[in-house]
Amino acid sequence: MIRLVRIPLPRRTAEYLKTYGAKVEAADDRRTTAEKLWRHNRTVRTKVHPELMRTLGRMAAGHERCMYCGDNQGCAIDHFEPVVVNPLRAFDWANHLLACTVCNSHCKRDAFPRDERDGSPLLLDPTREEPLRHLHLALSVGTYTALSVKGEKSIEVFGLNRPVLVKGRTEAYTRARVFLGQWQSAHRRGDEAAADRIVHLAWNQPLADVLASMFHQAVHPAAAVLFAGEEDLLPVLTDQSTRAAFGRDLPAADPPIATEADTPMP
Structure with missing residues (x-):
């Protein structure tokens, strides 16, 4: 997982998201409304989804690689915070990531662990923070170890060591x-x-x-x-x-990497 920069959507697509987001907010049953609009609304499927995919593809590493594993081609729009967890974010551009079938449908699905103290997400969103501050890659063997609780949960939920x-x-x-x-x-x-x-x-x-x-x-x-x-x-x-x-925005050096036993957890 690498740091990615979120770019603006085309104006018309952003307007669609605002319109359908308002419909969800006004609904009595927000989850059902969000799921129905996202999956079955003709305009959403023919005009919103394709443009979201194009823009996410431009943001992704390589040739439209999955934003979680970085290996497979991203073929799905993932809601970072799942619709079943927060339907109000179904049409929130900041909540959309490009994922492969394995990461989206087999690993993550509707998982969204939160910090018990403050409710903050415990999964890494590579468009919001530098993953390498939470994950250490052992280069010679290809495995990730966690530098934080976020790193630990991300390895687990996304299956980063499969x-x-x-x-x-x-x-x-x-x-x-x-x-x-x-x-x-x-x-x-x-x-x-x-x-x-x-x-x-x-x-x-x-x-x-x-x-x-x-x-x-x-x-x-x-x-x-x-x-x-x-x-x-x-x-x-x-x-x-x-x-x-x-030429990428390479992350600055961090403090020395701790062992698993003495790594502080936020």
Whole structure:
């Protein structure tokens, strides 16, 4: 899971959402009304859903990758806060994410854990916060560990450590190293067009969270430990020209990563 930037909807689509959101708010049975409008209303299905999918696809990593697992193509509009939990957010643009069938229909479904103290969500919304502050990716083995309760619940609900993702991340790590080497070669020989193509290809691979984690961990105070045995990567990942070329809003370094036993939970 990587940080994503929410972009504005086309004006007409935003107006549709406002109109149907008002219908839900005015209804006596908000849940039934929201579900009926979302699933069965002709205008919603033919005019709202397609534009939401297009806009979410533009926001997503790679080629319309799922915003949760980052592996499969996103093929569904997920309500981050499910309609059954809060029907008033059924037509709230800030509540819509792009998800694959596995994450949306098999893993998350209507799950929405909350903090017992203040009711705040305990799942990560990558359009609202930096997931890497809650999740640590062990690059060499492809598994996530939690740095917070949000990270723990997100791993559990989204199935972020299911075997196919773990295997995919280890392969993505190898691919990322190849891309970085190719970028260095192109940059050194002054072929900036080729270097730019390599950057584009690298970020458009499935599981872009691996590449983001590599850059994130390279500037971490514990980087020497995190890349033990692979110290050759650190000069590449920390080089300012490399970081500028790969150009995403890479997260700043956090305090040293704690062990599971001493990681504070919010």
